[in-house]
Amino acid sequence: MAEMMFWEAVRRAHDEEMTRDPLVICMGEDIGVVGGTYKATQGLWDKYGPERVIDTPISENGYTGLGIGASFLGVRPIIEIMSVNFAWLATDQIVNTAAKVHYMSGGQLKAPVVVRSPGGTAHQLGAQHSARMEKVFMGIAGLRVVTPSNPRQAYGLLKSAVRCDDPVFINEHELMYNMKGEVPDEEYFHPLEGSEVARQGKDVTLFGYNISVHWCMQAADILSKQHGIEAEVVDLYALNPLDRAGIVESVGKTHRAVIAEEAEPAVGVGAEVMAIINEECFFELDAPPVRVSAVNAPIPYNHTLEKAAIPNAKDVVAAVLKIFGK
Amino acid sequence: MTSAKKSLLSVEAKKRLLREMLFARRFEERCYEAYVERKIGGFLHLYPGEEACAHGVIEAARAGHDYVITSYRDHVHAIKSGMDPKAVMAELFAKETGCCKGLGGSMHIFGVEQRFMGGYALVGGPFPLAAGIAKGIKMKGGDEICICFLGDAANNQGTFHESLNMAKLWDLPVLYVCENNLYGIGTRIDRSTAVVDQYQRVSGYGIPSKQVDGQDVEVVYAAAREAVEHVRSGKGPYFLELMTYRYRGHSMSDSNAYRAKDEERMWSKRDPIIMLRDRLVEAGKLTEDDYKNMDTEILNEIEDDIIKFAEESPEPSMELLDKYVLVENDPWVKGEAR
Numbered sequence: 001m002a003e004m005m006f007w008e009a010v011r012r013a014h015d016e017e018m019t020r021d022p023l024v025i026c027m028g029e030d031i032g033v034v035g036g037t038y039k040a041t042q043g044l045w046d047k048y049g050p051e052r053v054i055d056t057p058i059s060e061n062g063y064t065g066l067g068i069g070a071s072f073l074g075v076r077p078i079i080e081i082m083s084v085n086f087a088w089l090a091t092d093q094i095v096n097t098a099a100k101v102h103y104m105s106g107g108q109l110k111a112p113v114v115v116r117s118p119g120g121t122a123h124q125l126g127a128q129h130s131a132r133m134e135k136v137f138m139g140i141a142g143l144r145v146v147t148p149s150n151p152r153q154a155y156g157l158l159k160s161a162v163r164c165d166d167p168v169f170i171n172e173h174e175l176m177y178n179m180k181g182e183v184p185d186e187e188y189f190h191p192l193e194g195s196e197v198a199r200q201g202k203d204v205t206l207f208g209y210n211i212s213v214h215w216c217m218q219a220a221d222i223l224s225k226q227h228g229i230e231a232e233v234v235d236l237y238a239l240n241p242l243d244r245a246g247i248v249e250s251v252g253k254t255h256r257a258v259i260a261e262e263a264e265p266a267v268g269v270g271a272e273v274m275a276i277i278n279e280e281c282f283f284e285l286d287a288p289p290v291r292v293s294a295v296n297a298p299i300p301y302n303h304t305l306e307k308a309a310i311p312n313a314k315d316v317v318a319a320v321l322k323i324f325g326k
Numbered sequence: 327m328t329s330a331k332k333s334l335l336s337v338e339a340k341k342r343l344l345r346e347m348l349f350a351r352r353f354e355e356r357c358y359e360a361y362v363e364r365k366i367g368g369f370l371h372l373y374p375g376e377e378a379c380a381h382g383v384i385e386a387a388r389a390g391h392d393y394v395i396t397s398y399r400d401h402v403h404a405i406k407s408g409m410d411p412k413a414v415m416a417e418l419f420a421k422e423t424g425c426c427k428g429l430g431g432s433m434h435i436f437g438v439e440q441r442f443m444g445g446y447a448l449v450g451g452p453f454p455l456a457a458g459i460a461k462g463i464k465m466k467g468g469d470e471i472c473i474c475f476l477g478d479a480a481n482n483q484g485t486f487h488e489s490l491n492m493a494k495l496w497d498l499p500v501l502y503v504c505e506n507n508l509y510g511i512g513t514r515i516d517r518s519t520a521v522v523d524q525y526q527r528v529s530g531y532g533i534p535s536k537q538v539d540g541q542d543v544e545v546v547y548a549a550a551r552e553a554v555e556h557v558r559s560g561k562g563p564y565f566l567e568l569m570t571y572r573y574r575g576h577s578m579s580d581s582n583a584y585r586a587k588d589e590e591r592m593w594s595k596r597d598p599i600i601m602l603r604d605r606l607v608e609a610g611k612l613t614e615d616d617y618k619n620m621d622t623e624i625l626n627e628i629e630d631d632i633i634k635f636a637e638e639s640p641e642p643s644m645e646l647l648d649k650y651v652l653v654e655n656d657p658w659v660k661g662e663a664r
Contacts, residue, residue, distance in 0.1 A: 023465065051465070057495070062454045062488025069395075069458020072443060075465055096448050097455065105436035105444060106426030107650040142651050160661045165653040191661035 009151035013158035028080030084119035098167035099142035130299035132263035156190025201232035218313035265293035378598035382546025398433035400445030421639035450483025460498035479510025497562035540568030
């Protein structure tokens with residue numbers, strides 16, 4: 001098991017899949033000659049050439065649609081949208097075509113396309129470069145949505161997504177590309193459904209995904225050391241479909257739930273997890289579930305205000321303590 | 327505009343095209359009736375008046391070999407691509423025997439076996455999909471081309487410009503056919519579009535383009551042959567503008583009150599079916615009786631064969647409701663299919 005950075009794990013998945021299958025291609029802005037804004041495709045242009053590692057014009061809806069069209073013929077494009085803020089422009093092709101074409105053709109066509117894109121709030125990028133779009137895509141029937149929280153998942157989810165016949169949106173995070181983590185030396189395929197228990201606990205479940213898993217892990221540590229509360233952390237790496245059974249199992253054990261999300265609260269991951277808890281295990285609860293979400297505002301430029309807009313581990317701790325009346 | 331010169335089509339081919347176009351006209355007219363009878367639901371966009379476009383172009387290509395993709399006005403393109411009219415009509419009747427099992431409808435006809443890659447409801451949506459299909463062709467090394475039929479109004483979408491740019495940048499084997507029927511829903515082209523001649527808009531992308539009479543199937547065929555040859559020979563994309571007219575409103579919900587009667591009368595004199603029929607009659611290759619018999623045969627086929635099939639087919643079963651949301655039993659979902 002080797003340690004590597006998140007971007008290296010993503011790059012490795014690209015490289016292995018492109019070596020195996022000549023119909024795997026990657027495309028996006030600055031991914032070829034430049035090697036990708038976050039280095040996720042570094043060196044691939046030299047290795048596989050411009051027909052398979054395609055520097056696209058800045059035409060998000062156009063090149064996403066082009067990738068989807070190619071996927072109809074069995075090409076397996078990995079499309080990088082440089083920032084999810086730009087993916088809004090491609091929602092037409094992702095939602096209206098990729099997510100629906102298998103259904104509306106009566107099962108005749110498949111769109112085995114992967115769209116990867118980093119979202120989240122980074123360092124003072126302002127309102128139009130700090131979007132969190134997972135809640136938009138996870139509500140679309142026909143589109144798989146996964147979101148890795150570490151290099152192992154980033155590698156394994158991309159490997160499985162490339163081979164899966166469904167369209168898959170991979171929600172990455174701008175702040176996580178240099179995060180280090182262990183990745184198996186041998187090939188590894190992460191499931192596209194389910195959840196992972198990142199830390200066992202008995203008193204409360206902290207649900208996180210992508211970057212918020214890390215807030216939950218830090219919070220669990222603080223809760224254990226300083227407050228004697230043993231929190232379980234569940235990593236929801238799959239947002240569509242969500243792991244109903246995994247959510248119910250953990251809440252059935254801890255009887256309390258806090259959901260940490262980087263996005264605004266309305267119509268988001270927290271709302272959806274709470275709905276599942278409500279529907280499936282309401283009578284298991286010892287306290288009402290709580291969301292820890294971003295402020296309901298565009299992300300401000302000012303650094304202090306930006307930090308205040310986004311939750312962190314302390315907010316998760318505070319939410320748990322409130323549940324326990326502390 | 328280019329006019330007809332020496333015909334490239336044999337008499338037999340012309341007679342067959344006449345029959346196919348008349349069939350398309352009667353098929354669409356019967357759809358209108360079925361819609362009024364509430365046998366067909368949703369939105370219905372009909373093709374009468376524009377028959378020479380789909381027929382002239384696909385005749386010049388290799389149906390079933392080349393890929394065809396288009397908008398929501400898609401029944402006739404699907405049939406000319408080789409799809410069974412029964413499967414198309416049954417789809418319109420929302421039956422399980424329909425090409426998409428009743429899940430698609432009029433705007434989403436698909437016949438992947440015939441390489442008819444679908445009708446799409448978002449105006450301009452197929453532009454990049456067609457370029458992508460062409461990219462797929464190029465990667466797989468085949469000699470197919472992709473033909474994308476869209477209306478003039480689609481050219482005001484960003485996808486038009488984005489796709490033309492990429493298609494030329496990478497010299498993809500795609501033929502864009504603009505069926506210019508002069509109206510985007512109910513708005514006349516000169517009220518929505520700064521440059522009315524659509525072929526001129528393409529010159530900024532370095533793509534060869536041509537505007538021809540879309541009512542004369544022989545003219546369309548001749549222009550399409552050149553266009554198809556250009557694309558198939560590896561020279562990259564081509565843009566063909568066909569000047570045409572739709573007799574009915576944009577869809578069935580369109581009262582069609584926005585067009586001058588004089589304009590409609592003028593275009594009805596240039597009916598693609600009547601023009602070809604009269605030409606064959608004048609040349610002594612067809613009699614009025616031949617034509618009438620052809621029409622009767624077609625009407626009977628539509629009623630006794632196609633409508634009957636659609637009427638008598640079963641409703642889709644409830645298990646189809648969510649059967650195709652995701653691909654069934656894909657092993658990679660569990661991450662362990664190695």
